Amino acid sequence: MAAIFAGAALAQEPAPLPSFAQLEAAGARIGTINVVTDDIFDRDDPRENNIAFRAANALHVTTKPWLIRRVLLFKPGDPVAQRVIDETERLIRSSTTVYDVTIRPVAYRDGVVDIEVHTRDTWTLQPGLKFRREGGVSSGALNVKETNLAGTGTTIGIERNSTVDRSGTVLELSHDHLFDGWTGIALRRAAYDDGSASSLTLSHPFYALDTRWAAGASIARFDRRDAVFEGGNAVGDYRHLQHAGELFAGHSNGLVGRWTHRQTVGINYQADAYEIDPSRPPPLTPPVDRTLAGPFFRYEAIEDDFITLTNRERIERPEYFAMGLHSTLQVGRSLPAFGATEQPWQLSANVTKGFRAPGGRQILTAGSFSAQYGSTSGDVRAFGASARYFAPQQGSLLFYLSGAVDTVRSPTAADDVLLGGDTGLRGYPIRYQRGVHRVLFTAEERYYTDWYLLRIFRVGAAAYFDVGRAWGGQIPNTSPGWLADFGIGLRLLNARASFGNVLHLDLAFPVHNSDPGIRSRQLVVKTAKTF
Secondary structure (H helix, E strand, C coil): CHHHHHHHHHHHCCCCCCCHHHHHHCCCEEEEEEEEEECCCCCCCHHHCCHHHHHHHHHCCCCCHHHHHHCCCCCCCCECCHHHHHHHHHHHHHCCCEEEEEEEEEEEECCEEEEEEEEEECECECCEEEEEEECCEEEEEEEEEEEEECCCCEEEEEEEEECCCCEEEEEEEEEEEECCCCEEEEEEEEEECCEEEEEEEEEECCCCCCCCEEEEEEEEEEEEEEEEEECCEEEEEEEEEEEEEEEEEEEEEEEECCEEEEEEEEEEEEEEEEECCCCCCCCCCCCCCEEEEEEEEEEEEEECCEEEECCCCCCCCCEEEECCCEEEEEEEECCHHHCCCCCCEEEEEEEEEEEEECCCEEEEEEEEEEEEECCCCCCEEEEEEEEEEEEECCCCEEEEEEEEEEEEECCCHHHCEEECCCCCCCCCCCCCEEECEEEEEEEEEEEEEEEEECCCEEEEEEEEEEEEEEECCCCCCCCCCCEEEEEEEEEEEECCECCCCEEEEEEEEEECCCCCCCCCCEEEEEEECCC
């Protein structure tokens, strides 16, 4: 008799729901969409059900479901498409206010599937003290910032910061999902001890592969003192005043096969003025005042090819690598009718491409080129190329290699490329070398632990070796030639906060140090978005 009842119970169990791929193959359409937004910590998980985590949940306002609904790429009545589901998840995960997202079918009948979108929030209030030390120079900030005000996706913040260049206060107000869900506005105002800066942007971007239009406008200005560095020391400076603006509109036929093609037309404006303070040391070759303004055309091609990984640039968190070709070409011309003082052609191009290698390895490559031809003050050309190699090893180890090459041709030293503690060589002072050519290589052995301290911090470590040089500029380097360093470091990812920074704690040692002004070791403390 018991066996009969058991068999009846098993017979009454509902059949498992088909996957999105199976639903797409069956021609299913989307019915109702239920959006569930959840607290930061899961009270159903005994490890997260304690007084501290419950207090954090109580202090946090959960994201409004309408905000998540605004960014969905599908709606009731649409045919089910696995690609659209995957891209929607990728876009939601890119939001700093979301810790996790699950999109799943919850009911299926008569060719119609109901979908649940379940998100879990991050901690979005950021009162804190930041400290950064690179190349023997300390910087920091004291801030209060909320990136999801009252669960609406609004960012508001104030920050008091200090860097090697300047100190000041920054105010910020922005929202990325107004009106139709993808129109954004951002306002920024800063007052520094050497000047000020402000900007206003209103834009509707090409936010997804199938987005058909984009438009926007922006204005910005700054007034500051720019320093010229040599051997890690400021050897001259000048005052720099800039006014800039842009207006653009774009069109696309959306995703056709594996490719998205976009065309954008617009007008940009940039006026730069420079002043020399007679009481301060001047640069060797002061920049020349000029205004560049005129129309431009931009073409973009994107290949739909993404992979999901873990333990590459983050720690135990999903990452999306774009493996497809992504290229952008922009051509413009400055014209007197738009207020330009010169009439150069302006050209820029960027390309990225990922490659899959045996053994679950990835290679990410990038290249860029920009130029101004026909300028009365001298043509400017810049080229850069880089490659990153990720090789998973046994356990939680990964071998990482990167290389970058940059070169610039310009009549002024202000456009020189820099190399030092804040630009790649962790064992040397900031901006220690400069020139028109730069080469930098890095090798790292990374270790991603499964430690989850306080259910907040993910932990990793690295041993590394850097080598590079910058040369060929108008200002000679104190220590010419190749520079190298090695070191070890600790990585802490704040996985539950919206800023999601990785704290870097590195101890770096310069190699073949012939400059008595360089310490035998450098302590590097900084936050970054990646490992």
